[in-house]
Amino acid sequence: MTPKKSWRVLALAASLLLALPLSSLAVGSAALVNGSFDQTAGSLPAGWNLDAAVKDKGEARMADVGGQRVLQLAPNSRNGGDKPLGVGQLLDAAAYRGKRIVVQAKLGAEGGATAIVGVHALGKKGDLGFVQLKQGASGGALLPQQQVLAVPDSADNLIVYAIVAGTSGKAWFDGVSMEPEGAAAPAAKGAAVAPTVAPITTAAAMKVDISIDAARTVRTIPATIYGTNVEWIFDGQGLWSASANSLDPEGVRLVKELGPTVLRFPGGVFSDTYHWRDGMGPQDKRPTTEHHPNGPKSRHSFGTEEVAAVAKAAGAELLLTVNAGTGTAAEAADWVRTMNQVQGPKVRLWEVGNELYMKGDLSGAFMKADKYAGIYKSYASAMKAVDPSIRIGAIGGLNQGTYHFIDDDRWTETILKQAAGQIDFLSVHNAYAPVVIGVSDKTDPLTVYRSMLAAPAQVEQNLQSLSALLSKYETPGKPIGIAVTEWGPFFHVQPDSPWVDHVKTMGSALYVASTLNVFLRNPRVEMANFFKLTDHGFMGWLGRRKEGWQATAPYLVFSQYRHNLGRNLVQTDVTSPTFSSKAIGVVSSQERSPFVDAVATVDGGKMQVILVNKSEDKAVEAHIVVKGVRSTGPAKTDILRADSLDANTGTELPLVPGLKWGKQVEVARFSRGAPSEIRRESGTLPGASATAAGVPLTVQLPPLSVTTLSVADLRR
The missing domain is CATH 2.60.120.260 (Galactose-binding domain-like)
Known part of the structure; x- marks a missing residue:
């Protein structure tokens, strides 16, 4: 995208x-x-x-x-x-x-x-x-x-x-x-005055109350919620080493350490010009083709076999996007047939097309909803004739406010009316933020970051609206899931923008954490794929530094969720002070965004809690009451933190002849980027016994931090 x-x-x-x-x-x-x-x-x-x-x-x-x-x-x-x-x-x-x-x-x-x-x-x-x-x-x-x-x-x-x-x-x-701007607008009748950006400074630490009901399971977290995107272009965006004619060992190691559960391939946008046979067979026989019409070219060194090898190393499964823009239903069905014949687990997750609902899509294959509905039905029929057990997703979503990426506001409803019975999940791209294209370069950076940190509430509302629409058209007994197949922090796309490289910051990582919390809490979200794993430009959560790979802050936060949370999400309620934010880019204004967000899982006798503190300079004293248990053993804390919203691990933009990157906005520490800018701290809390309200725990959350609290020996 x-x-x-x-x-x-x-x-x-x-x-x-x-x-x-x-x-x-x-x-x-x-x-x-x-x-x-x-x-x-x-x-x-x-x-x-x-x-x-x-x-x-x-x-x-x-x-x-x-x-x-x-x-x-x-x-x-x-x-x-x-x-x-x-x-x-x-x-x-x-x-x-x-x-x-x-x-x-x-x-x-x-x-x-x-x-x-x-x-x-x-x-x-x-x-x-x-x-x-x-x-x-x-x-x-x-x-x-x-x-x-x-x-x-x-x-x-x-x-x-x-x-x-x-x-x-x-x-x-x-x-x-x-x-x-700067003048007070008149209040609408019965409404508060539109929000302005509230200062986020006080001398004392904030106090936050959190209630966790260990006996009340909200949902079982789908393993597929921890997915990502891998593209075929430019040697799989660096995952293939052309000089060694093999997968890049350091890149594969870092993918394995992250442990994504799903790899979406071969796009985003490149899916609808991709012909899968180009990426099969001996390396020296593979063609070089355009990424999109009249675009740059790459040799198909990273194809189906290579992405399958990366998935196997990471313990992930594949989500393959078939070419609905310039391909055919027969071509898609043959890909299903081929993947069922190769060694290893078959591919069960498929998606028909990428963003064909968007005018200007680089595939040149933009189409109306009626046409896509017909294509989807023909593809799904051909593919399930080969393997009825696979799950196939249609593309769609709902526009909301200035987040208006789908040309036809009724695209999804049109698709559902015609094809709901054949749709296993709807693939949506509703969680990019803040997207400051068109926003003045002189806009206060704190205003931009606060808007992004408030954006998960907009994502949550959009998912609720979409879920209601799916309920209206789905077949009884056959619910349609939601797959957020692209999402993540995104500021700008033009190289000369002063925002283009801010995807990698601690502020972006806090957005990642809160957006993951939204996905976890929504019962219909069955899959999510962050965009994207690697990139020769600025969007990879694995970036380049001094000729090697370097994890970004979003990668590190995602790893906290992937490797700490259990499977049984339990009821967690947070009472937190709030902040207000202005409308920026594709993010609407928000009046009461909580500084602190939290989710918790309980599996057997172990509880895992992840707590997010978005405040720039205020520590939080979090008072947690755990209901449904009599006592706990010692608890461990693992804290990821930074000293500024723009702190980062120092990944570097590529040097391209004739291309000049813009000087990036500086909140406080952007230009000081280095691995040491994003720090990990650990600690231990003593065990506790229940009071009349439940087992009390108190945790200190530093500013700009994501804390994992691991509580052992829950006794019921």
């Missing part, structure tokens, strides 16, 4: 540039009128204009949602095109020229609709820039969002609109406002 063109198309998400024609609007003052929709003119909000050309595309009226009076847009089957159902205002831009304005709104939707609020700066040469707030299914709630628009000096007008995408359902709008 990393190629430049794809990420630019995804991150900007500007498919609806201008919903309302200027001819339908009269230029007013610089002040937005009736942004709270309190005043009405007939059935519509006063001050907002409804173009006659869209009146037959649905109904616009005022409605009560959660006891609040809001604007409701209900589209019909005629909605769409360049003029969807909506209302707008045209403002004089004079008061905003040369300023940054914060655009805020509360949005909600249901039934396949997407609520959109946008602001465009207009000048004599047309559209000069815009922001859009988007919200899909919201579970009946109106959720706050905000973005910042830099208004050029040449702007004459600002157009503000509330529109609905989709042909069914309803969208709701409240609390639309726009104020210069």
Whole structure:
């Protein structure tokens, strides 16, 4: 998913540039009128204009949602095109020229609709820039969002609109406002003022209460939740040594030490131009082909046989993505047949295509949902005719807010309507953050990192919405699982960006920890594959340093989860102080994100707890009460920590002739990168006996840390 063109198309998400024609609007003052929709003119909000050309595309009226009076847009089957159902205002831009304005709104939707609020700066040469707030299914709630628009000096007008995408359902709008950055925006009725970034500094340590019920199992953790991605290009991104004509021994050793349970191959994005036979047979007979149309080339030195050998060394299984862009169902079925004949465990996990729902996908094979549904059904039928026991995933997901990567908001619903009975799991890519493409390079780095650390709550909400949609269409007795086949910290893709190399930091590792917690807690998530294991550029969790391999902070945190947590996840409740964050990149604003997050497993007489402290400078005194046990033996702590959000192990970007990497943003320690910057500390806690509430334990969590607490000899 990393190629430049794809990420630019995804991150900007500007498919609806201008919903309302200027001819339908009269230029007013610089002040937005009736942004709270309190005043009405007939059935519509006063001050907002409804173009006659869209009146037959649905109904616009005022409605009560959660006891609040809001604007409701209900589209019909005629909605769409360049003029969807909506209302707008045209403002004089004079008061905003040369300023940054914060655009805020509360949005909600249901039934396949997407609520959109946008602001465009207009000048004599047309559209000069815009922001859009988007919200899909919201579970009946109106959720706050905000973005910042830099208004050029040449702007004459600002157009503000509330529109609905989709042909069914309803969208709701409240609390639309726009104020210069740094000014207080008016509060929506019944709502708190939109969040700003709260300072994270106090002299005293925070106190956090954690309750663990050792007798209440939430789920059995699927082994496949600890997966990763391996690509075929550039000698398997370094896992193959061309000089030795063999797998790279150091790279394989580090993969084995990490212990991923699933290797997804041959992409991401390269899956839909990949023909698996190119990577089979004698090395000297293998061809050199383009990674994607008109792209760079690699020889197929790292193919099915090589990735299978790496998987065997790591004790992992394979998830193979068949080429649905430029391949055929027969080619996919032959791959299944071949993998059943090779020595070793057969491949049971398969996926049809990568991100074919995305305009600009580098495979050049973007397609509509109806076409993909037909392709998926033909592929699944052909592949299961060879082996009915395999599990096959379709691609999909739900857009949410500015995380709007799928061209068609109804892609997944269309696929499910046509093929739900043949889908074993849905492959989604809903957990990249913060993706600051389009965000000013001068943005405060702490603002960016805090937004990323708040993002797991957005991922969790998206998974809940997706689960509800799957429940609607799945066959009784045959649930459809969720596989997050790509996820991870991601900042930028352009080499000259000052953010491009921040994937490797301690702040990114804390995002990894909290996102893993989300996957663990969601009962429908059966597989997750971080992106990606190795890379010649900046995204590998195994990077290069001084001609060798070096583990990054995300790798080290992932290893804590992989090698410490047991299988039985138990109920864990955390009461923690919180922080607020601004909307950045693809991450919506968050009002109450907990500093501390935790998960726990109990297997037999042993309990494992992983505790995440996201605070930059505050230690945490965590008071843990363990219910359902009488006493414990001694407990051990293993702490991974750093002194700054941008601390890192010093992996190095490659030297490429003609390519200049940008000077990276410095929070405090980025330029000091070295293995010693990410430290491990260990300790021991005495055993404890139960009080009336349960067995009490107290653990000290340093700032910016992930702590594993291993408790032995649980006595019930």
